[in-house]
Amino acid sequence: MSVTDDSVLVTSPTTGAVWEVVIGLEVHAELHTATKLFCACPNSFGDEPNTNVCPVCLGLPGSLPVLNRRAVELAMRLGRALGCTVNDSTFARKNYFYPDMPKDYQVSQYDEPVNTDGVLELPDGSRVGIERAHMEEDTGKNTHAGGGGRIHDADYSLIDYNRAGVPLVEIVGRPDIRSAEQAKAYVEELRGVLLATGASDAKMEEGSLRVDANVSVRPAGSTELGTRCEIKNLNSLRSLGRAIDYEARRQIDLLESGERIRQETRHWDEEGGRTRPGRSKEEAEDYRYFQEPDLVPLEPDADWLAAVDASLPALPAQRRARLAAAAGVAPGDVALHVARGLDGLALAAIEAGGDPSRVLNHVEHNLAVEGAEALDPTHLAELVRLEADGALTATQAKTVLANMVGSGRSPGDIAAERGFEAMDTGALEAAVDELIAAKPDEWAEFCGDDERKRGKLTGFFVGQVMKATKGQADGKAVTALLDARRDAARG
C-alpha cells in the first residue's frame, strides 16, 4: 500500500545522497479483560508478585488452557475497527526456552490469525496497512539482580508470573511508515482506536502498550526494501521517535561507508540515545511452530460477528471526518479535539448554531480542563454567538467559558453577574485618547518608523487600555483604533 504522496526523505549531510526511511511497527496491546487469556486469574497490573497465578498460567504439569471469550470479542472488535477481515483462526505454540515463560512455549496465533488485512488512517490522511492483529499470551517478568544485572551475568533472578497469560493482541503494521513523526502519529492513532473500542487501556508507561519498530533505509526512488533491524525497548512515543531517527542515521552511515546492514534485534538505550545490538543468538532461534493441540479452532458464527459489529463505537477517523465536515475544515485540524474526546461537544455546539471556527478555537485552546466534556453545547454555541456579536470580548469570553465548566450556568448569566458588556465606541475612543495623552513619549515612539518598537508598543497600549477598562475592551478594536490615531498623527 502506498502511503503519503510525498514521502519524507533524508538527505545525507556528508554525501548529499537522498534516502528514504521505511518503518513497520509491531504493537503489543494488553486486552482489557477481567481475567487472563486461558484461566480465571485476574488480569491486573501492579499487584504483589505471584499472587495472580494458578496451575494454568503457571503451566503446571497437567493443566490445560481454556480460551477467554471476552478476549476474543475484544480482539475481533479491534479487528473490525481496523477494517480487518475476521477469520476462523487457530492457536499455535511458539517454542523457546526462557525462564519467564512457564511452559517454555508461548501460545500465539501463527498461520491462521483472527484478523488480517486492515488499514489505519492517520489524521494527516495517510494510510498505514495492517497485516494482521492476532491474539497471544503474555509472558512473566524477570528481574535480574546482582552481578551485571542482565540474564547472563546477574547473581540471581526473580520472576513474577502475574503477567503470564495476560491476553495480548499483536498488531503487525505494514512497512508503510516513512518518518519518526508518522510512526508516532500511527501509535497515537492506534491508541485512540484501542481506547475507543475498549480493547485495551493502552498505557505505554504500564507496558499495556508496547511498540517494536522495524527500520530500514533505501535510496530515494528505490522500491526494494533494505535490510531491517528490529528495535525493542521503546517505552514512550519520545523513545520511538528518537530511536527511529538514530537507527535511520546509523544505517545510512553504514551504507554510505560501504558496509552492510546485519538483520538483527537492537535495543534502544534511552540514556545513551542509541540502539545497541541484542544477543545474536536470538536470531538463530527456530520456534518450531505447530498447532496448539490443547485448544480447538476458533470459529465465530455470524451472530457473534454481527454482535461485534453492532458494538463498534465511532472511531477517531470517523469522528474527525464528521466534525471536520460540520466545521468546514480538514480532518487533521480537528485531531486534537477528537483525541481529547471533545469532538462531540464541538459538533453539537456547531449544530446548535455556534460559529465553527470560534467553537473549534475554544475547544482546542480553552477547554483542556476536567469537566469540559460535560459542558452544555447550547451554552457553548451561545457563548460564541455573544462573542461574534461583539457583546463579549475574546478575553471576556474566555473568562465566561472558564466559569461555565462545572457550573452548568449559561454564558448570559455569568456575563451579567460579572458586569461584562460591550463598550460603545465612544467610551473606547475616550479611553484610548486618555492613554495617548498620559504617555506622550511612548506615543511618539509608536508613531515613529521603527516597526519592531511599534509591535512591542502595540502590546503595551492594548494592555494599558485593558487595565483601564477592566478587560471590557476588545483587543482587536483597540489595535484598530491605535492604528487609526497613528495614521492621523503622521498625516
Place this chain on the structure above:
Amino acid sequence: MSTSHGTATAVDIAAAVRAGERSAVEVLEPYLAAIEARDAELHAFNLVTADEARDAAAALDRRVAAGEDPGPLAGVPVALKDNLCTRGVPTTCSSRILEGWRPPYDATVVARLTAAGAVSVGKTNLDEFAMGSSTENSAFGPTRNPHDPTRVPGGSSGGSAAAVAAGFAPVALGSDTGGSIRQPAALCGVVGVKPTYGLVSRYGLVAFASSLDQIGPFATTVRDAALLLEVIAGHDPCDSTSIPQPAPGLVDVLDRGVEGLRVGVIAELTGEGIAPDVARRVTEAAEALERAGATVGEASVPAAALGLSAYYLIAPAEASSNLARYDGVRYGLRVDARTTGEMMEASRTAGFGDEVKRRIMLGTYALSAGYRDAYYGKALRVRTLIARDFAAAYERFDVLLSPTSPTTAFPIGDKAADPLSMYLNDVCTIPTNLVGDAAMSVPFGTGDDGLPVGVQVLAPALGEVPMFRVGAALEAAAPGAAAVRPDGEEQP
C-alpha cells in the same frame, strides 16, 4: 497370599458398601495386605497411600452411617497411574525431573472418582512420561508381570495393569497415547479401555502427546470398566477438547448381546507380524461373536499400517513441546550451573531418561525449520488418510476386531535395547489414537506360553455402546478364563 477379596468386583463392592453390608475399611484392608505382601516383588506402585486410603475409607463409612450415599464407587479401592495429578500427593511420571513435586490440584478424573466414593490406594508405575511399552523406562525400576515376574506387564500403564491383575485394587486408571492402556491390559489379562478422544477430561493428566492422550479404566470385568468409565466420562469445562456431552450409559447396555451387530476383523492387523497363537485367539473371538448372533466379516483399513510411522513423528513432536516446561526453574529437579541456560540443560540432562530424551530429539527434529513439512506435516496427512480408511470401514461395520498386542508378555530386558522392536508392540493400538476413536482390550484365553492374550475391539468415535456390548460378549465367551488367574485361584 490372601485372595478372599480377589474375586470381588467394583460393582459388588459399591453395592455392598452403599447398602451398609460391608464397610469401606473392611473392603480396603485385604487390598492393602496384598500390596504389602507382593508389591515389593512386582513394583506396581511408585507410592502406596495406605494411611490416606484408611482415612478416606473411614470417612466414607461415617457418611454411610449418617445415611448418606457416597456414590456409585462407594468404597471401591482404585489405583492411579502416576501421571495423574493428585493434590498434595507426589506425582512423578516415573521421572527424576519431577522430584519433590506435589500438585496443588486434583486431575478432573481423580476429583470425579473421589466424588463417586472411590478410595485411592496409591500411584502406579509407568514408563517415564508414559513413553514406552514395557514399564521398563521408569526411573524407579521396572514393574513385573503378575502372571510371570520375569516378564514385562506391558506399558506404559504397566503399574496400573499389574495392580489390577495382582489384586492390589479391583480397578485402576491409566492413560493411553498409543496403546498404553490396552497393551498392558492384554499382557496382564485384564480389561482396558481407551475411550473416544474428548470423552474423558485430560485436565490433570500430565501431557505426553496432547492430541493423542486419553485416560481410561482398567478392571477385571467389562462391567467394572463400564462403571468406572461412566464415572470419569462427560464434559469438563477445564478441557477445551472435552466433548460437550454427558457420559454415556454403559453398564445398562452390557446385557443386550451382540445380535445384529456387524463385526469386521481388520485384515491388515491380523497377518504378518502377529504371533500365530495370538492371531488364532482373534479368529476364535470372531467365531464366538458370530455364534452369539453378530455378523462377522473381513475389514480392510489399508492405511492402518502407516500408523506407527506417523505416530512416531506426531507424538514426539507434541512431547518435545509438552516436556519443555521441565526446565528446573519452577519445580522438580534443578541442577545448578553458571547460567540460566546451562542450569536448564544440566537439569534436563540429569532429570530425563534415555527414551524421553530420544523422543524429545525426534520431535524437535520433526518440527524444525526445513524439516517440518517433510516429517510433521506429512505425518498429519497420513493421520487424515488413516481416519478416512477407518471411516470407510465403519460404514460397513459397527465395530472392528484385531489383536491388542502382536505377542504375549515378553521377558524383561528382551527389547529394552532395541527401541524399534519395542515400538512395533503398539502397531495394532496406535491407529485408534491417531483417529481419536475408541478401543478396548478384553482378555481372551492364553497364548502357547500360557500367558494372557487380549483381543482388541475398536469402535468409531463415541461408539462406546456397541464396543462394550461386544466386549461383554467376548468376556462371556473367553476360553479358559480360570487358567489365567494370576493368584492361582480357580474360578468356578
